[in-house]
Amino acid sequence: MPKTLNDEQARGAGTAASPAASPAQRRAARLGRGGQHRILWLLGPALVAGVAYLDPGNVASNMTAGAEYGYLLVWVVVAGNVMAWLIQYLSAKLGIVTGKSLPELLGLRIRNRHARRSYWLQAELVAMATDLAEIIGGAVALNLLFNLPLIWGGVITGTVSMVMLAVQTRRGPRVFERVVISLLAIIAIGFTAGVFIAPPSPEGVLGGLVPRFEGTNSVLLAASILGATIMPHAIYAHSALARDRFEVRASGLTTKRLLTATRWDVSIAMVIAGSVNLAILLLAAANLQGVAGTDSLEGAYAALHDSMGAVVATLFAVGLLASGLASTSVGAYAGAEIMHGLLHVRVPLVARRLVTLIPALLILGSGFDPTQALVLSQVVLSFGIPFALVPLVWLTAKAGVLGEYRNRWVTTSAGAVASVLLITLNVTLLVLLFGG
Template identity: 40%
Template sequence: MAENKYSESLEEVHSSVSTSGKKGWRKLFAFIGPAYLVSVGYMDPGNWATDIAGGSQFGYKLLWILLMSNLIALLLQSLSARLGIVKGLDLAQASRNAFPAWANYPLYGLAQIAIIACDLAEIIGMAIGLNLLFGLPLIWGISITILDTFLLLFLLNKGMRMMEVFIVSMVFIVGVSFLAEMLIIQPSIIEVAKGLKPSYLSGNALYIAIGIIGATVMPHNLYLHSSLVQTRKIEKTRKGILEALKFNLIDTTIALNLAFFVNASILILAATAFYKNGFFEVAEIQDAYKLLEDIFGSLAPTLFA
C-alpha cells in the first residue's frame, strides 16, 4: 500500500494526546478513549429494539448471537485500529490508495448512508428518552438534540481528552444503570448461561438474529476508529507501534465488552420481564417502558430510559 499522501486524519487533534513518559496504568489510561467513542454506535435504539424483540419472543435463546456479534465487532475494530496505528491511514485514505475510483465512490456512498442512519437513530433515541423521562413531545426532544452538536464541538475545541472524558462518563452511566436494572429484575444465571450456548435457529428467530447482527456490527465505525487512534502521539518505532497496538487492543476489548453487557442486559431484561410474563410481542421501546413500570414499579423504567 502506498504511503499516506493526504492530509492527516482529524488534523485538529492529530497526535494531540501524549503517551510518552508514562508507565503502567498511566500509560494504559493515555490510550483509553477512542474505543469508547466507537462503542456509542453499538448502543443505539436499533440495537435496543432488536434486543427487546428477541428477548420478548425467544427468551434468552439469542444471547449467543449477541456474543458472536460482539466478537466479530471486536475483530473488525481491532483491525481498523491497527491500520491507523501501523500505516498512519484511516480506512477512507487506505481505500483510496488501494481501490480505483469506480469502487471508492460506491464505498463512500454506503458509508454516508450508514452514518446518516446511525445519526438518525441517536437523535430519535435521545428524543424518546426525553419523552419517557419528562413527557416532552418527540419534536421538542429532537430540537434539543441540536445542542449535542454544539456541546461536542465545544468539548473538541477544549481538546480530545475532554470529549473522551464526557463520552466515557455517559457510557459509564448507561452501564451502571443496566447493572442496577439487573439487580432489580434478578434474572436466572443458569438460563443466561444456557442462552450463551449456540443453538439452532429457524423462522422468526433467524430473522431477529440477522437483525441483531446487522444492528451490532457498524461498518462506519471502522472509518472512525482508524482515525481516532491517530490522536495518540506515539513513537514511530517497532517497539512504540507494538506498544500502541497492545494498549489499543485493551481499550477496544473493554469498551466493546461494555457495549455487549448493555445490549445483553436489554435482551435479558426483555426475557425476564416480558417473555416469562407472557408478553411475546414487545418490540417498541415505549411499550417496554410502560410494561416495566407495571411489572417492577417506577425505578426500573426510569433506569431503562
C-alpha cells in the same frame, strides 16, 4: 558519566522540551517518563467507538429479541461481541501503524472515480441509518421522561449532539473522549440495573448459547442485533480515532507499546458493551416475554414500570437518552471521516450533523413507529458490514500496508470466517424475506 538516553527516552525528552510540541507529543513525553502504568493515558478511542455498540438501535433490537423470543438469541449477542473485539482491534491497529483511517486508505486505493463514489454512497447510507436510530432513540427517551413530543425530542437530541461535536472540534479529542465515556457510564448503569433486581434464569441463559433460529422474524432480529453490535461506522471511526496515537508513536512511543494499550482499550470497551447488550436482552427475556406491547420502546418502558417499579423504568429511560446523545455524536464523526477519506471533502462536523438530522426529524414527524424504524435501521447497518469488514481484513493482512505488524494467518482466517458468517446471514435474511 551521566546515563545515555535510549532512542525512545531521547525522543520523549526532546518533545517535552519543545515549546511548540502538540498535546499528543507532550503526552508522549509524560508516558516515556512515567513508566508502564502511565499507559492508561492511551486508553479511550475504543471506549468512544464502543458507544456505537450501545446505541438506541441496540436497545430496540435486544429488547425486542428478549421480549419476543426469550433467551433464544443470547448466542447472537455473545458471538457478535467476540467478533467485534477482533474487528475493532484490527481497525485501531490500522490507524496506529499507518496514521490513516480506513476510508483514507480505501480512497487512495480505489482509483476509479465512479467506484469510489459508489462505495462512498453505501457507506453514507449506513451512516445515515446510524443517525436515524440515534436521534429517534433520544427523542423517545425525552418523550418517556418529560412527555415531550417526539419531533421536539429529536430537535433537542440533535442540538445537544452538535454542542458535543463543537467541543470535539475546539477542545480536541481528549475532552470529547471524557464526555462520551461519562455518558457510557450512565448508559451502563441505566441498562443493567434491572438485571440485578430481577435476575434471569441461569438455565435459560445457558440454553440461549445454543445457536438456532425460530422462523423468519428471529433471523431478522439476529441480523438487527449483529448490525447494531458490529456497526460499520464504528469500524471507520475507530481507525480515525486511533490516528492521534500515530502522532504519539512518532514522538517517542513504540508501536508495540501502543498496540498493547490498544488491546486493553478494546478489551475493556467490548466487555462493557457486551455485558450491557446482554443485560438488555436478559432483562426483557426474564421480565417482558409474553407481555403485550413490549415490541416498542414505549411499551417496554411501561412494562418495566408496571413490573419492576418507577426507579428501574426511569433508569432505563435515562440510559436510553445517554445512549442517543453519545452515539449520535460518534456517528456524525464517522460520517465526516467517511466523506473526507473517500471523496476528499472536509465538511464541518456541526454542519454535517445539521444536514443528517433532517431525515430523522421527518420520520419522527410522519408518525411512523419509532421502534420499528430503529430495528430496520439496524438491518441496514448489517448489510453495510461486509463493505467495511472485508477491506479491513484485506488491508491489515498486507505487508505493504502494515509491514511487520500485518495480521498473522490465524488472525486473517478469523476475520475471513467472521466476514463469511455475516454475509451468509444477510443472504439468508434476503431469501427468507422475499422468498416467503
